[in-house]
Amino acid sequence: ELTVGSQRRAFSTQHGCVPAHKKKTRLPFGLDMLLKDQKKFREYRVLEYIIEFFRDENAHTIDLRYVGQHIFVTDDPENIKTVLATDFGRWSIGVARIKWMGSFLGTGIFTSEGPVWKHSRETLRPCFERSQVSDISLLDKHTTRLIDSLSKDGSTVDLQPLIQDLTMDITSDFLFGISTDSLDKSKDDKHTKEFIKAFEYIMVPFDVENLGLWTVVEQLLPNRKLKKCTKILQDFADRIIDEEIAARKSSPSKPSRYVFLHELLDTVPDRIRIRSELLNIFLAGRDTTSALLSNVLWTLSRSPTIQSRLRREITSHIGDAVLPTFTQLKDMRYLKAIMNESQRLYPVVPSNTREALVDTTLPRGGGPDEQSPVFVPKGASITYHIVAMHRRVDVYGEDADVFEPARWMDGEHGSSPLRPGWGYLPFSGGPRVCIGQQFALTEAMFVVVRMLQTFPVLESRDSEPWTEKINITASNRNGCKVSLRMAE
Numbered sequence: 218e219l220t221v222g223s224q225r226r227a228f229s230t231q232h233g234c235v236p237a238h239k240k241k242t243r244l245p246f247g248l249d250m251l252l253k254d255q256k257k258f259r260e261y262r263v264l265e266y267i268i269e270f271f272r273d274e275n276a277h278t279i280d281l282r283y284v285g286q287h288i289f290v291t292d293d294p295e296n297i298k299t300v301l302a303t304d305f306g307r308w309s310i311g312v313a314r315i316k317w318m319g320s321f322l323g324t325g326i327f328t329s330e331g332p333v334w335k336h337s338r339e340t341l342r343p344c345f346e347r348s349q350v351s352d353i354s355l356l357d358k359h360t361t362r363l364i365d366s367l368s369k370d371g372s373t374v375d376l377q378p379l380i381q382d383l384t385m386d387i388t389s390d391f392l393f394g395i396s397t398d399s400l401d402k403s404k405d406d407k408h409t410k411e412f413i414k415a416f417e418y419i420m421v422p423f424d425v426e427n428l429g430l431w432t433v434v435e436q437l438l439p440n441r442k443l444k445k446c447t448k449i450l451q452d453f454a455d456r457i458i459d460e461e462i463a464a465r466k467s468s469p470s471k472p473s474r475y476v477f478l479h480e481l482l483d484t485v486p487d488r489i490r491i492r493s494e495l496l497n498i499f500l501a502g503r504d505t506t507s508a509l510l511s512n513v514l515w516t517l518s519r520s521p522t523i524q525s526r527l528r529r530e531i532t533s534h535i536g537d538a539v540l541p542t543f544t545q546l547k548d549m550r551y552l553k554a555i556m557n558e559s560q561r562l563y564p565v566v567p568s569n570t571r572e573a574l575v576d577t578t579l580p581r582g583g584g585p586d587e588q589s590p591v592f593v594p595k596g597a598s599i600t601y602h603i604v605a606m607h608r609r610v611d612v613y614g615e616d617a618d619v620f621e622p623a624r625w626m627d628g629e630h631g632s633s634p635l636r637p638g639w640g641y642l643p644f645s646g647g648p649r650v651c652i653g654q655q656f657a658l659t660e661a662m663f664v665v666v667r668m669l670q671t672f673p674v675l676e677s678r679d680s681e682p683w684t685e686k687i688n689i690t691a692s693n694r695n696g697c698k699v700s701l702r703m704a705e
């Protein structure tokens with residue numbers, strides 16, 4: 218009878234697999250790597266370390282044994298494409314995400330896979346259709362509140378926490394039809410405050426600074442505070458859902474404004490499922506968009522040349538005072554290039570993982586030239602580092618480390634147009650590609666345009682380099698400190 222080992226050898230030979238570059242470790246179980254990682258976490262240099270790691274190893278796919286786990290790390294677009302698209306069904310998002318995140322979000326699009334996920338995705342997709350995510354008046358209402366709350370006398374303002382409030386308010390308004398209104402200081406709703414606090418608490422364990430052994434143990438123990446926060450999130454959503462159901466009974470005509478919850482109520486009969494989906498989307502959509510927006514404004518404040526070119530584009534496409542329309546935003550090529558470039562150098566989701574559900578292969582990484590397939594046993598995982606892939610000089614050129622939006626403008630940079638394909642992946646790809654991409658980009662572009670239209674002066678008040686703060690997303694630890702002035 219064939220052993221697992223001999224079956225695997227046969228499978229591997231049949232697919233022409235050759236071993237990948239192996240990371241040499243000095244201590245057993247890769248403990249030296251664990252210690253180094255911990256050091257980099259403490260220095261806030263994990264992302265830098267990841268980028269250097271591929272350059273130092275001089276390989277794009279590396280076979281690692283790390284504290285009892287078998288992991289392939291890669292920044293190879295072909296391998297990432299295989300995992301996310303070509304061989305989608307062979308890879309899982311991992312039990313940890315499903316179990317742990319599912320425990321407070323419930324089962325929804327972000328915390329499920331297989332037929333349950335597919336059903337979820339099919340139900341939610343129509344709600345994200347383009348025409349429905351371009352509600353400019355919703356964006357305007359909250360952005361105006363942000364702008365009103367800013368000091369305009371040139372003193373230093375940290376935009377980052379305010380942008381976090383903004384995306385919280387916009388996302389809740391879009392999803393629930395009721396906003397958390399955290400930028401409206403005249404409001405003081407107990408439930409909303411509790412919801413915001415609870416949401417922030419559930420994000421804490423994802424913060425790499427808290428990834429010490431104690432937190433790992435803590436996650437396994439019953440956590441009363443987490444339970445309490447989960448209940449607050451659920452109650453908040455339930456209250457809104459119940460109110461909407463009651464409102465429908467008393468007056469069946471639908472309000473004209475687009476609200477995600479209203480659409481879901483038309484198609485999903487199960488109240489708990491609706492709640493879970495809303496919380497799933499909330500988690501996926503709020504911190505990501507605020508990190509992107511904060512990064513873009515940070516960069517603009519530090520690059521007068523890029524900022525003035527963008528100002529010229531705003532003047533010629535929209536005008537200096539008029540509200541931009543969805544179509545105008547879409548046509549702003551330079552603004553889109555800035556968004557692209559921000560996500561290239563500071564991807565909000567810098568790395569991700571998947572687990573092999575079956576014995577399988579990666580198309581590249583085997584042998585010294587890395588051109589042969591690699592065998593991956595069932596249960597092994599792949600960690601793909603978008604952040605390192607976005608710095609590849611063979612894809613982006615020798616100036617890959619430089620912030621240069623013009624590289625995305627055909628004919629302006631380099632001899633041939635940039636077409637990175639799977640080498641550029643800020644919103645992921647394949648069947649689980651980010652469903653809120655259009656929403657996020659419209660929101661971020663709208664806010665940037667309104668900020669520049671309102672403030673002829675936007676200057677940096679921060680001399681530090683971009684420094685990582687990693688939880689589910691990566692943002693700038695130093696915030697976004699700027700000085701703003703309105704026209705005289």
Ligand code: HEM
Pocket residue numbers: 310326327338497498501502503505506509565566569643644645648649650651652653654656657
């Ligand atoms: C700059 C902003 C954003 C970035 C960089 C981003 C990035 C991503 C990435 C990388 C994934 C794939 C995760 C994985 O497969 O493991 C994803 C999935 C997802 N995103 Fe976004 N996202 C952003 C904004 C949003 C917004 C605004 C929403 C909703 C309002 C949203 C909703 C989702 C959902 C529901 C998924 C799960 C899709 C699925 O698994 O089928 N995202 N996003």
